[in-house]
Structures are given as structure tokens and as C-alpha cells.
Amino acid sequence: MFLVESFGLAVAFCVVTMLCWGSWANAQKLVDSKWRYELFYWDYVFGVVAAALIFGLTMGSNGELGRSFCADLKQANGAAIGWAFAGGVVFNIANILLVAAIAIAGMSVAFPVGIGLALVLGVLWNYIANPAGSGDSTLLFVGVGLVTLAIITSALSYRKRDAALQAEGGEKKPIGKGLTLAVVCGVLMSLFSYFVANSMAKVELDGALIDPTFENLAKAAEVGAGLEAGKMGPYAANMCFALGVLISNFFVMPYLMKKPFVGEPVEKGAYFKGSLRNHFWGWIGGAVWAVGMTFSVVAAGAVSMAIAYGLGQGATLVSAIWGVFIWREFKGASKDVVRMLAAMFVFFVVGLGLIIGAKIETPAAEPTDEAAVATVEGEAEATETAVDALVGDETATEAEAVEPAEAPAVEESAPAKPATEAAPEAEPAA
Numbered sequence: 001m002f003l004v005e006s007f008g009l010a011v012a013f014c015v016v017t018m019l020c021w022g023s024w025a026n027a028q029k030l031v032d033s034k035w036r037y038e039l040f041y042w043d044y045v046f047g048v049v050a051a052a053l054i055f056g057l058t059m060g061s062n063g064e065l066g067r068s069f070c071a072d073l074k075q076a077n078g079a080a081i082g083w084a085f086a087g088g089v090v091f092n093i094a095n096i097l098l099v100a101a102i103a104i105a106g107m108s109v110a111f112p113v114g115i116g117l118a119l120v121l122g123v124l125w126n127y128i129a130n131p132a133g134s135g136d137s138t139l140l141f142v143g144v145g146l147v148t149l150a151i152i153t154s155a156l157s158y159r160k161r162d163a164a165l166q167a168e169g170g171e172k173k174p175i176g177k178g179l180t181l182a183v184v185c186g187v188l189m190s191l192f193s194y195f196v197a198n199s200m201a202k203v204e205l206d207g208a209l210i211d212p213t214f215e216n217l218a219k220a221a222e223v224g225a226g227l228e229a230g231k232m233g234p235y236a237a238n239m240c241f242a243l244g245v246l247i248s249n250f251f252v253m254p255y256l257m258k259k260p261f262v263g264e265p266v267e268k269g270a271y272f273k274g275s276l277r278n279h280f281w282g283w284i285g286g287a288v289w290a291v292g293m294t295f296s297v298v299a300a301g302a303v304s305m306a307i308a309y310g311l312g313q314g315a316t317l318v319s320a321i322w323g324v325f326i327w328r329e330f331k332g333a334s335k336d337v338v339r340m341l342a343a344m345f346v347f348f349v350v351g352l353g354l355i356i357g358a359k360i361e362t363p364a365a366e367p368t369d370e371a372a373v374a375t376v377e378g379e380a381e382a383t384e385t386a387v388d389a390l391v392g393d394e395t396a397t398e399a400e401a402v403e404p405a406e407a408p409a410v411e412e413s414a415p416a417k418p419a420t421e422a423a424p425e426a427e428p429a430a
Contacts, residue, residue: 001066001233002059003301005214010302011356013295014311020292022318027285029327031278037099038257039271043282045092045249050283051290052242059298060235065217066227072236080199080231081240087195088244093252094118094188097181100261104178111316112158113179116151117186119313120144125194126306133211134306135358143354144310150347151316157340161333181261196241196297197305201231212301234297242290303359310355317348 004010028040060069067075094114101110123144127134134140202209203216204225210216212227220226227233232240257266292312300308323329324341333341 001061001068001072001235002063002298003065003212003214003217004299007302007359010299010308011311013299014303014308017292017296017299017308017312018314019318020288020295020315021312022315023322024285024289024292025319026322026326027281027288030281032275035274035278036263036266036270037103038253038260038266039274040278040282040285041096041099041253042249042271043279044286044289045246047283047286047288048290048293049242049246049286051287052239052294055290055294056235056239059294060233065214065221066212066233067236069233069235069239072227072233073239075229076199076232076236076240077230080201080237083195083199084232084237084240085244085247087192087199088241088246089248090188090195091192091241092245092248094185094192096252096256097185097188100256101178101181101185103262104181110178110182110185111319112151112155114182114185114189115313115316116148116155117183118189119151119310119316120148121187121190122193122313123306123310125190126197126304126309129194129197130304130306133304135304137358139354140306140310140358143351143358146347146351146354147310147314147316148351150344150351153340153344153347154316154320157330157333157337157344160337160340161330164334164337177261192241193296193305193309196237197300199232199237199240200297200300201228201233204228211304214302234294234301238290238294238297241293307355307359311352314348314352317345317352320344 004013024044027044028037031040056069060072066072098110098114101114104110123140127137127140131137201212203212203220204227205216205220205223206225209228212233217226257268260266292315296308296312303311320341330337330341
């Protein structure tokens, strides 16, 4: 299977994730205005599953390292499959709640609260699961704090814009129900990557489990080892996640079509009355999100799931860029709102930079170097012990050669003569 070979490439994958997760919703803007979100979401789910399968059969089935996609699925145990599947179920429910919250309370409340809470809690859960592999905790959490501040600033800018619109006679949006849905969404959204992470295999090497990086897997392959048995690589885990999204949708969405959070019930069979254009953009939306998910789990082996998830949830920044510069949601906004938007972008960029820097500050090579030094010192001690046993009195001479820098070494140079004289005494014995 394909794995990223460097930290830089892994960060690039996380940036792609951020772009995809912040852009997929644009597909909904390209369908007919009368095409309900519930109907769009069915195509979105189909797009997620199709993309996960394509990635598994291509990138997941090529490469010399790791298990191939099909072999990985066959060897997976029930617990690993269950974790990934549960991640898909949790994500699907959270994503539906997010959209419902946006429909009720608007972006000013729903998206910043939902995704902001998911970012903070998601990084926390993944850090708890693997603190050693998450890099510098100070930089990581300062970065998360700045991203959170950016999200709050974004929410305030939306609220200020909405207040101005209402003052001009616009409709007042209720936030109570929408806020509740956004909070529940944020909690659930923060958990799905943690579930998926529990399904993913580490590398077994010398009786220890280490991060599934390209380098570690290559070392394991040299001695006939590999990925942890029973758990899955990123592509198989991604497929089980997508199946969780699909199957749960058959239970959740029909209920919401009968009793939607917003609007009238959707009639049965309405999905099959849609145009090819409407279905197409739904598939595209799901596929775009799935590209981001696949790149995130593939990059997690090199940067940790905490950092991969944290960078991916920078999608809030991407969605804000779409809204401000492409869809012109803030056209005609006051100078105060413009300043708040500028501050939001700065907080996001600096915060995401610190999240990346958290891993750079504590590169994986350092523990290896320390271990190497300890090994060399241990070998030196073992060598000295062996010399003591074989040579006997000659170890005094060796000790003098090693300790010339110490002050007492000058006074102890005298015993070297008896050690030298001991050789002639040995000749009569021969």
C-alpha cells in the first residue's frame, strides 16, 4: 500500500484534507434550490463510499510495504472493524446535525460552535490516545487555542453581520435549538477520528509497537515483521468507516425525512425524481470529502492522528474563504466586521503553523539517537568487563590510558612499570 515517506509530504496531505473538508459543501450550492438537503445527502454518502473503495483498490493495493487492501480487510478482527464502523456512524450523525443546526441558527452559531468544539475535543482525545507521538504538547495546544480563537472571532463576525441585516429588516434567526444541535454535533464530530485511530495498526518490531511510518515499516520488512495483526492499515480502516456512514444513513435519514428539523417532510420516492445534475453534485461532494478523509488517515502515521485531525479541521478557515471571497457573504459589511475577518485569518494561519511545528520540534529521530548512544555505552561497558576478565592486571594500564584528563592520572602513572615487569617474570614459568 502507498504510504507517505516524509513529514513534509504528510503535512501536504493534511492541507489537502483541510481544503477538501472545507470545500465539499460548495457542491450543494450547485444543485437546484428546491433540491432538499436530505436528498442531496444520500448522493453525498454514496460518493464517500465509492471514493473509499477506489482508493483502496488503487493506492491501498500498490506498493511493496504493508498489507494490500483486500488482504488487510480479510485479516482484520471484529474489534478493529467495529471501531472504524462506529467512527462512520458517529460522523454521519454529527454531520447531519451540523447541517440542521446551520439551517436553524445560521453559520454564525452552528458552524463555529460545532466544528470549533470538534477541533478542540478531537485533538484532545487523539493526544490522550498517543501523547508521545503527538509532538510538543505546548506548541500543539497553543496552536489549538489560536485556532479556537479564530473560530470565536469568525462566530462574532457572523453575528455582527446578522445583527446589521436584522436592523435593516432581515429575518431574526432562532439560536436556541440550533445551538443545542451544534454542541451535540461538536461532541460527536470530535470522536469519530479517535474511533478510527483505534482500528488502525501500528508496526510490530522487536516485540514493540511503533508508529506506522514508511521508515518503521521498511525496517520491519527487513526482519520479516510488519503491521500489527488484527488491526487495519489506513485504506481498509477508511473503507470500514465509509460503510458505517452508509449503513447508518439507511436508519437515520428516512426518519429525518419524515420528521425534518427544518421544513416539511420529504415524500417517499423524491430521490428518484431528481435530475442527473443534482445527483452528480451530490456524488462529487461526497467524493471530495472522502479524499480529505483518506489523506488524513494516510498522513496520520507520519504526523500522528492528533495533528492530522487538527489540521484537517482547519476546514473552518477554508469555508470562511469560500464564503467571504467567492460567495460574497460579507459583501457590504462594516469595517469592524472586515477587521474581525482579518484577525480570524491571522489566528488560523498562526495556529495551524504551531500545530505543524509541534511535530517538527520533537522529531522522531531524537529518541532513536538517544537509544543509539545508550547502546554504544552499553557495548563499551561490556567490552571493558570482558577485558578485565581476560587480561587481569593489564586493565590498570588501560584505565590509565582512558583517564589522562583527570588530575589523579599523573600520580597513578607509576604503577605502569610493575605491570611491564610482570612479563619477564612469566618467562621462567614457561
